Amino acid sequence: MGEILKDVQVIVCDKLKETATRDQVKELGEAIKEMKEMPSSLQEETGSVTQNHDGSGNNNAGHCCLKDLRTTGPREDKKRIEERKGGLQKDSYRWILEHSDYQQWRDDKQRPLLWISGDPGKGKTMLVCGIINEMSREKDGDALLSYFFCQATDSRLNNATARYDQGAKNPFEGVNAWVALSMLFEDILEDTKSQSSTYQIVDALDECDTDLPQLLNLITQGASRFPYVKWVVSSRNKSDIEARLRLDQTQMRLSLELNETFVSRAIDMFIEFRVSRLPLINDDTALQEIVREQIYAKATGTFLWVALVLAELELVESWDVLEVLNEMPLGLVPLYHRMIQQIDQLQRKDPEFCRRVLSTMTLVYRPLLLVELAALSGLPERISKSPDLVARVVRQCGSFLTIRGDIVFFIHQSAKDYLSEETYDKFFPVGSEAYHYTIFSLKAPGISIDQVEPPNPDPLAAVRYSCLYWVDHLLDCQAREGTIKDLKDLKDGGSIYNFLRQHFLYWLEALSLLKSVSEGIVIIRKLENLQFDKSPNLHDFIHDARRFTVSNRSIIEQAPLQVYCSALVFAPEMSIVRGTFEKCIPPWVLRKPRVETQWSAMPQILEGHTSKVTSVALSPDGKQIVSGSGDYTVRLWDTATGQPVLPAFEGHTSKVTSVAFSPDDKQIVSGSGDYYVQGVLIVTAGISPQ
Structure with missing residues (x-):
C-alpha cells in the first residue's frame, strides 16, 4: 500500500474543522496540498485483471440489470435500523396491528393508501418494521411485499431516482433517471394484477431530499391506477406531504399524536x-x-x-x-445540548477531534467508511492511519453517531438536523467545504474497466467520496453569504485552477475507475456555471475540460488509461487540456496524427443505433434529443452527458422516418415506413406508449 500511495495523486482541502476562520476559507490554497509528480500509470501493486478466455463474457443481461438496480438492500437496511435502535419488540408495535384504522385499510379494497404520520422520534420507522414483519408472516403464497427506507443522511437512500438503459455503464444513474425507473416500476405494478395481494411500503418520506414531489405523485397515481396495490407510507407531520398525498375517503391517515395513549x-x-x-x-x-x-x-x-x-x-x-x-433533560433538543456539553468537557484535544468528525458527518451526503472519515475530517496521522483509533473518536461523539461494520451513520435524522441548525455557528463559523482527490493507475492502456479488480486495500477508498462531491461542497460554500466571490483560489492562478492544470486527467482516471464519468461531466458543468470574475484562464480551462470529457466519455468509460492515450492524442491541437498534459502522452506514440485545430461544432457523438440515423429532434428545453433509425428503433438521449435516457423504443417494423417532440417536452412521436405513427407520453410518473 505504501508503494502505491507514493504514486497516488492526492489533493486535500482541510476545511471540515470547527475552528475554521474566514481567512482560512479564503485561503483555500493553503489548505490544498500539492500532489507529487507521478507517471501516468503504476507498474506494480496495481489492480489485478481477469479475462474470460472463452470469449463469451458476461451476457446475463437480466443479472446485470438486477445488480445495477440494487444500490442498497432494503432487507439489510431494515436489519441495520432495528439493531441500531436496540431491537424490534412485538409489544412495541402490536397496537398498530390491532388499530381499527390499520385493519380497515388492510381489509377494505377501496382504501389503497395508509399514511402513518408523527413527530421525530415517535417510533414511525419501528412501526413500519413491525408491519413488514407481520405482512411477511401472514401474506399469501403468491402475495408480493416490497419496502424501502428513505434516509436523508445517506444519498443512496434519500432520492427517488434510478435508471435503466442498456447503453449506460451504470444504467440506473443519470439526470433523467426518474422517468426511466417510473416506467419500469409501473410495468411491474401492472404485472402484479394477478397476484392475491401486493404491498408497497415507503418509510420516512420526509427524508427523501431529491424528487420528493415526483415520488409522492408516483404513489398517489399508483394508488389510483392500480387499486389492487396496497400502500403504507410514513413521514413527519409536514404540510407539503399532506397536500401532495391528496387524502380523500379512499385514503387513510394514522396520526401518532392522535393516538398518544x-x-x-x-x-x-x-x-x-x-x-x-x-x-x-x-x-x-x-x-x-x-x-x-x-x-x-x-x-x-x-x-x-x-x-x-x-x-x-x-x-x-x-x-x-x-x-x-x-x-x-426533557426533550430531544435539550438532550442533544447535553451531549455537546459532554464533548466539550473531554480531555486535551479530544473535543477538537470530535468536532472535526461531527462537522464532517454533518456536511457529507452519505454515511462514510472509517477510512473515508479519517481522510475527510483531517484527524492527525497517528489517528487517521488506524481505523480502530478513528472508531474510538467516533464513540466519543456522544450518541450522535453509530458504527456498523466499518461504516459510520447518524443515530437519527434529528441528530443531523440538530448539528446542522442548532449548533451550526459553533461548528462552522463561516461554512465548510471538502476537497479530496486520489487516483491509482493500471498496467496497460487497453485494459477494460470490466477487467479491473480493485487492489486490497483500495487506494481510492479514502477519497471515493471526495472525487464525486467536492464541487457540491464548493456550491454549499457559495450558498452561504456568497463567500465564493471572495475566494482568490477561484481566480486565475488560484488553488482550483492549479489543481485542474496539474491533476485533471488523474481525476478523470479515478472517475472511470469509480464508473462515474457521466457524473464527472455533470460536476464540470456545475463548475462551468459558477461566476469567475476576471478569471478568463480558469473559465477557458473548465470549458475545454468539458469538451474534452464529453468527447471522450465513451472511451474513458471503457478503458481508464485511454485518458492519457487516445483522448489526448486525438484532441484538437489548440485544446487547453491537450497542451497542458501533452507530456502524459505515452513515449511509444512516435508520430502523432494530424487533428483539427479547434474543437468542432459537434460537442459529442451519441452511440447506440445499429443502422443509419434517419431523423433527429431536439426538445424545446434543450435537455433531450430523440433519434429515429433504420434499425426500427427510437432513442432518447440526455444532451448534458450524451447518455441514453431510456432503453430503445421498439415497435416499428420498418425504418423510422421522422421523430419530433411536443412543445411542452412531454411527448415524442415517431413515423415509420410501416405506415404507423407511434406516440410516447413522457411524464414525471413514467413513460407510457399511446
Whole structure:
C-alpha cells in the first residue's frame, strides 16, 4: 500500500474543522496540498485483471440489470435500523396491528393508501418494521411485499431516482433517471394484477431530499391506477406531504399524536424490555423499577429519547445510574445540548477531534467508511492511519453517531438536523467545504474497466467520496453569504485552477475507475456555471475540460488509461487540456496524427443505433434529443452527458422516418415506413406508449 500511495495523486482541502476562520476559507490554497509528480500509470501493486478466455463474457443481461438496480438492500437496511435502535419488540408495535384504522385499510379494497404520520422520534420507522414483519408472516403464497427506507443522511437512500438503459455503464444513474425507473416500476405494478395481494411500503418520506414531489405523485397515481396495490407510507407531520398525498375517503391517515395513549403504552413496554437488559443493574430489581419509572416520566412519548438515555446508562456504573438519569433533560433538543456539553468537557484535544468528525458527518451526503472519515475530517496521522483509533473518536461523539461494520451513520435524522441548525455557528463559523482527490493507475492502456479488480486495500477508498462531491461542497460554500466571490483560489492562478492544470486527467482516471464519468461531466458543468470574475484562464480551462470529457466519455468509460492515450492524442491541437498534459502522452506514440485545430461544432457523438440515423429532434428545453433509425428503433438521449435516457423504443417494423417532440417536452412521436405513427407520453410518473 505504501508503494502505491507514493504514486497516488492526492489533493486535500482541510476545511471540515470547527475552528475554521474566514481567512482560512479564503485561503483555500493553503489548505490544498500539492500532489507529487507521478507517471501516468503504476507498474506494480496495481489492480489485478481477469479475462474470460472463452470469449463469451458476461451476457446475463437480466443479472446485470438486477445488480445495477440494487444500490442498497432494503432487507439489510431494515436489519441495520432495528439493531441500531436496540431491537424490534412485538409489544412495541402490536397496537398498530390491532388499530381499527390499520385493519380497515388492510381489509377494505377501496382504501389503497395508509399514511402513518408523527413527530421525530415517535417510533414511525419501528412501526413500519413491525408491519413488514407481520405482512411477511401472514401474506399469501403468491402475495408480493416490497419496502424501502428513505434516509436523508445517506444519498443512496434519500432520492427517488434510478435508471435503466442498456447503453449506460451504470444504467440506473443519470439526470433523467426518474422517468426511466417510473416506467419500469409501473410495468411491474401492472404485472402484479394477478397476484392475491401486493404491498408497497415507503418509510420516512420526509427524508427523501431529491424528487420528493415526483415520488409522492408516483404513489398517489399508483394508488389510483392500480387499486389492487396496497400502500403504507410514513413521514413527519409536514404540510407539503399532506397536500401532495391528496387524502380523500379512499385514503387513510394514522396520526401518532392522535393516538398518544397507544404510543405511550408501547414506549412503556419498550422501557420495560430495555431496562431489564441493562447489564450493571440486571440483578437489582428495585433499582430497575426506579429507573423505569423515571425514564417513563421523562420520555414525553418519544422512543428516540428513551433509546439515547438507555444507551448512556449502559456506560455508567450501577451506583451512578440514578444520578445520570436525574441529569437527563426533557426533550430531544435539550438532550442533544447535553451531549455537546459532554464533548466539550473531554480531555486535551479530544473535543477538537470530535468536532472535526461531527462537522464532517454533518456536511457529507452519505454515511462514510472509517477510512473515508479519517481522510475527510483531517484527524492527525497517528489517528487517521488506524481505523480502530478513528472508531474510538467516533464513540466519543456522544450518541450522535453509530458504527456498523466499518461504516459510520447518524443515530437519527434529528441528530443531523440538530448539528446542522442548532449548533451550526459553533461548528462552522463561516461554512465548510471538502476537497479530496486520489487516483491509482493500471498496467496497460487497453485494459477494460470490466477487467479491473480493485487492489486490497483500495487506494481510492479514502477519497471515493471526495472525487464525486467536492464541487457540491464548493456550491454549499457559495450558498452561504456568497463567500465564493471572495475566494482568490477561484481566480486565475488560484488553488482550483492549479489543481485542474496539474491533476485533471488523474481525476478523470479515478472517475472511470469509480464508473462515474457521466457524473464527472455533470460536476464540470456545475463548475462551468459558477461566476469567475476576471478569471478568463480558469473559465477557458473548465470549458475545454468539458469538451474534452464529453468527447471522450465513451472511451474513458471503457478503458481508464485511454485518458492519457487516445483522448489526448486525438484532441484538437489548440485544446487547453491537450497542451497542458501533452507530456502524459505515452513515449511509444512516435508520430502523432494530424487533428483539427479547434474543437468542432459537434460537442459529442451519441452511440447506440445499429443502422443509419434517419431523423433527429431536439426538445424545446434543450435537455433531450430523440433519434429515429433504420434499425426500427427510437432513442432518447440526455444532451448534458450524451447518455441514453431510456432503453430503445421498439415497435416499428420498418425504418423510422421522422421523430419530433411536443412543445411542452412531454411527448415524442415517431413515423415509420410501416405506415404507423407511434406516440410516447413522457411524464414525471413514467413513460407510457399511446
